[in-house]
Each structure stands twice: as C-alpha cells, then as structure tokens.
Amino acid sequence: MKALQYRTIGAPPEVVGVPDPEPGPGQVLLKVTAAGVCHSDIAVMSWPTEGFPYELPLTLGHEGVGTVAALGAGVTGLREGDAVAVYGPWGCGTCAKCAEGKENYCLRAGELGIHPPGLGRPGSMAEYLLVDDARHLVPLDGLDPVAAVPLTDAGLTPYHAIKQSLPKLGPGSTAVVIGSGGLGHVAIQLLRALTPARVVALDVSEEKLRLAREVGAHEAVLSDARAAAAVREITGGLGAEAVFDFVGVEPTVKTAGAVAAVEADVTLVGIGGAALPVGFGLLPFEVSVKAPYWGTRAELIEVLALARSGALSVHTETFSLDEAPLAYERLHAGAVDGRAVVLPHG
Ligand SMILES: [Zn+2]
Numbered sequence: 001m002k003a004l005q006y007r008t009i010g011a012p013p014e015v016v017g018v019p020d021p022e023p024g025p026g027q028v029l030l031k032v033t034a035a036g037v038c039h040s041d042i043a044v045m046s047w048p049t050e051g052f053p054y055e056l057p058l059t060l061g062h063e064g065v066g067t068v069a070a071l072g073a074g075v076t077g078l079r080e081g082d083a084v085a086v087y088g089p090w091g092c093g094t095c096a097k098c099a100e101g102k103e104n105y106c107l108r109a110g111e112l113g114i115h116p117p118g119l120g121r122p123g124s125m126a127e128y129l130l131v132d133d134a135r136h137l138v139p140l141d142g143l144d145p146v147a148a149v150p151l152t153d154a155g156l157t158p159y160h161a162i163k164q165s166l167p168k169l170g171p172g173s174t175a176v177v178i179g180s181g182g183l184g185h186v187a188i189q190l191l192r193a194l195t196p197a198r199v200v201a202l203d204v205s206e207e208k209l210r211l212a213r214e215v216g217a218h219e220a221v222l223s224d225a226r227a228a229a230a231v232r233e234i235t236g237g238l239g240a241e242a243v244f245d246f247v248g249v250e251p252t253v254k255t256a257g258a259v260a261a262v263e264a265d266v267t268l269v270g271i272g273g274a275a276l277p278v279g280f281g282l283l284p285f286e287v288s289v290k291a292p293y294w295g296t297r298a299e300l301i302e303v304l305a306l307a308r309s310g311a312l313s314v315h316t317e318t319f320s321l322d323e324a325p326l327a328y329e330r331l332h333a334g335a336v337d338g339r340a341v342v343l344p345h346g
C-alpha cells in the first residue's frame, strides 16, 4: 500500500510503498477515508537527530477516520464496513489514568513503549491503518469523514483545554484564543457553543483573522507587540478570564501572560516550547498556567456529539495521498485555511 513517511531527519516526507498491514489478535484494520495534517508533525520534522524520540521511517498522521476493513482474532463490537474515528493518544488501557479514559496521560505508556499512530507508530497517512484495540475507535454515526477527522485532535485538544476552564467563562467573561488555525478555529466555535464568553482571537495575518470572525470570534486582533494592549482595552483593562495559546512560542506565551485577568486560566496548548514564568508579582494574582496534552476518550465522544448537533463547522482543504507532501508545505507556509485533510483513496 501507499504511505506518507518521514524517512530522513530534516528532509520532507515522501510517498512510498510499504507492506499491507495485517491485523493481529485484538487489532482492527481500517481502510483510511481521511487523515488530518497537523502542525505538530512539522514540529516533529524540525527536531534534530540527537534525542529524536521515534524510529524512522515513520508513517505520519495522528488524526484518522476510516471504515473497518478487517478484524483481528477476538475483536467484538465492530463489523466490517463500520465508519469510525480513531482516538489517537493510545495508552495501556488498565492503569489508573486509562481506567478514567485519560489514555492521553497513561502512566505506563513510556515503560511499555506505547505510542500514538503517526507519533511513533505507523499513522493514518496511508491507505490502511492498524489500530491496536477496538476501544480506540469511536463510531462516526453519520458524520462526514472529512469534516470529522480534524475533530480527533484539532477538536479534541481544544475541547479538553476549554472544558477545564468552563467555570471561569460565565456571562461577562472574556476568552482569548491565540492562533486561529487548525486548532484555534475549532476552539473559537467550541467557546461559542459551550460558553457565553466574549471570544477574542489573535493571529498574525488578516486572512486568519477573517476566518476567526467567520467562525464566531467577537473580536479579531492582529498578534503583534500591541496585541496585549488591544486585548486589555477590549476588556476594560481587566484582561481575560481564560487564555488559550495554540502556538506556544516566545511572543505568544508572553502575550498570553500579559492578557490574563486576576484568577485567570492560561492554557499553553501549542508545542512551541516557550515558557511562561510563574511567581509572585510575575502574573496577576492567582493565575493558573497549564500545559495539557490532547484529550480523553470520553471527550472525543462528546466532541463528535457536538459536531452531530451542528455546532461545529471545520474548514478543510483536501489533498490526495500523492499531494500530501504539498499539504505539509502549504501548512508550513501558513497557507492553509483551517485544516488540511488527506484522502488516501481520493
Ligand atoms: Zn496534532
């Protein structure tokens, strides 16, 4: 079968032929209908050889939806042809965190060498994907595969972050979304669907700000050195009760801290790697700073339910598997509106 692989450190990914995967006991083989192109793959492909955490070649793609093509021995509860979404942050399934559905925080994944598809294990940018356990699949139940696939990360990750700050986002509150790309443009819609908060979006281009307004941001502010002052002005000098940074680089993290209100939540979601110093006098009183990772199985089920209710409209641009390297190039250049989605059989 064809797969998009990251093969050489620093080189662009390539479409290559790989052996067809066969499901072993307990595994499920999916025919991939859609795979999402995520900015974190670009971060992975920028890491140096020293300390690179995954084996190469690596088939990319940690957002996937497909139809069940074959069941391994002993798999029950699924039938061939079922349309499903893949829950990506695989865990052991039995530790205390996994028992709560928080496989994203599995306590034993490191020790057992368990990796998500596309981030250590062969991912969804291929004609077929091997899923290690049926519990990592959620029925699409009528959702369009292209619109649904970004929800498995670009929907689930902001959903998890926003859900924790819901108590802070009552009437009269403000939520700031930094970066209105793949995750951010879904975050804006989640905030509108789940809270009465005023939503202020920040991004570096007018194009991205246009998308932010289109999907529900009340205010859209250019993310530059003046951004923090602009948000302060919008909030009558008080700042925002919740700030979500989907970029996570030095200037955005600095802005995130600078726009936080007293007792605000600042959530650093983007994997830019920048730090926000916490200490007395460095931020307004009692600001909480968090850096979460992905979301829980239950939350993926909730995000898909929200999409079924019509509350989310993910903007997508589709590419064939042969065009997948181009999708990454365009994302790297900031030229993708919303989420790029690869159709391996399209
Ligand atoms: Zn991602």
Ligand SMILES: [Zn+2]
Residues within 6 Å of the ligand: 091, 092, 093, 094, 095, 096, 097, 098, 099, 103, 105, 106, 107, 108, 109
């Ligand atoms: Zn676990």
